[in-house]
Amino acid sequence: MFQPPRCPNRRCRQHHRPEPRFFRRRGFYRALCRPHPIPRFLCRTCGRGFSRQTFRMDYRDHRPDLNARLFQSIASGVGLRQSSRNLRLSLRCTELKFRKIARHLRRLNLNLRGPLPEGSSLHFDEFETYEARRNTRPLSVPVLIESATRFVIWAESAPIRPHGRMSEARKRAIQEDERRYGRRKDLSSRSVERTLRRGAELTERLPAVELYTDEKTSYPAIARRVFCGKPIVHWRTNSKQARTIQNPLFPINHTEAMARDLLGRLRRRSWLASKKRRYLDLGLALWASWRNYVRRRFNKDEQSPAQRLGFVDRRMSEVQLLSWRQDWGKRSVHPLAWRGESVEAWEQR
Numbered sequence: 001m002f003q004p005p006r007c008p009n010r011r012c013r014q015h016h017r018p019e020p021r022f023f024r025r026r027g028f029y030r031a032l033c034r035p036h037p038i039p040r041f042l043c044r045t046c047g048r049g050f051s052r053q054t055f056r057m058d059y060r061d062h063r064p065d066l067n068a069r070l071f072q073s074i075a076s077g078v079g080l081r082q083s084s085r086n087l088r089l090s091l092r093c094t095e096l097k098f099r100k101i102a103r104h105l106r107r108l109n110l111n112l113r114g115p116l117p118e119g120s121s122l123h124f125d126e127f128e129t130y131e132a133r134r135n136t137r138p139l140s141v142p143v144l145i146e147s148a149t150r151f152v153i154w155a156e157s158a159p160i161r162p163h164g165r166m167s168e169a170r171k172r173a174i175q176e177d178e179r180r181y182g183r184r185k186d187l188s189s190r191s192v193e194r195t196l197r198r199g200a201e202l203t204e205r206l207p208a209v210e211l212y213t214d215e216k217t218s219y220p221a222i223a224r225r226v227f228c229g230k231p232i233v234h235w236r237t238n239s240k241q242a243r244t245i246q247n248p249l250f251p252i253n254h255t256e257a258m259a260r261d262l263l264g265r266l267r268r269r270s271w272l273a274s275k276k277r278r279y280l281d282l283g284l285a286l287w288a289s290w291r292n293y294v295r296r297r298f299n300k301d302e303q304s305p306a307q308r309l310g311f312v313d314r315r316m317s318e319v320q321l322l323s324w325r326q327d328w329g330k331r332s333v334h335p336l337a338w339r340g341e342s343v344e345a346w347e348q349r
């Protein structure tokens with residue numbers, strides 16, 4: 001039987017620190033989208049009623065049956081407009097669904113991970129894309145992965161200053177942009193630091209950190225600051241070296257190539273683009289969880305990257321990833337749980 005993990009009422013003390021048996025069962029109801037009846041509950045403290053559905057990711061969604069298909073579609077290089085045509089949803093509804101799914105997956109990705117096992121190493125790189133207008137609003141995207149399993153630890157975007165060849169028309173466009181939005185800031189080193197910190201959270205138990213990057217001069221100082229006090233074995237490779245399988249940066253180059261292919265808005269010479277970088281960040285979160293939990297590491301493998309690191313014990317489907325809400329950290333219900341067991345409890349099993 002499903003046990004509700006907490007009272008959904010934020011002002012109730014059973015919301016933050018639920019006691020055992022804080023609820024009473026109160027029958028069932030039938031929903032069109034579920035084959036089984038859904039149990040109802042009543043909080044003994046605040047008297048608020050709720051049901052098992054309150055703890056689902058698709059709580060209050062219209063067309064919850066399309067969530068997994070939309071997730072799959074966006075993680076397959078299809079844009080939002082084309083997805084909305086295929087699924088016969090309005091564009092607005094598709095956008096809102098995409099944001100809700102991606103925010104959920106970002107939390108899920110953080111909840112399910114744990115310390116990296118011994119022998120793990122990190123690959124880090126930045127690639128460039130843009131928001132809204134290619135020649136005036138470039139972005140840098142730092143990506144951090146675990147090398148052997150290709151587990152995507154973090155990826156986000158940061159604005160950078162326009163650079164490269166300046167034609168007269170481009171200079172005019174940049175001036176016009178600066179008049180409207182102010183001088184474009186370069187926030188990339190802050191973003192690099194934040195991304196590496198996500199790696200530092202997972203490498204606390206390792207005796208030393210092995211890090212592969214290119215030769216950008218700012219990386220060694222940022223790495224020392226982030227992995228404070230820990231010995232770092234930092235392998236640096238010239239980025240002009242041919243991008244073959246022998247290149248020490250192959251794992252990260254390969255991951256970036258896959259992201260560019262499967263996240264349509266990152267493709268070169270494409271109609272798809274991000275209008276705002278916060279939605280690109282959501283796209284990256286969605287793609288990372290598909291990469292980490294749904295896809296096999298390589299085509300010949302049976303296991304997903306997260307499975308190889310021991311974070312989950314099986315490869316998961318899009319439907320499983322979009323099951324329980326993940327807004328309560330490690331105390332959220334584990335995506336594979338039936339009775340409402342938390343991610344914490346599942347890990348100790």
Ligand SMILES: [Zn+2]
Nearest residue numbers: 007012043046
């Ligand atoms: Zn309550």
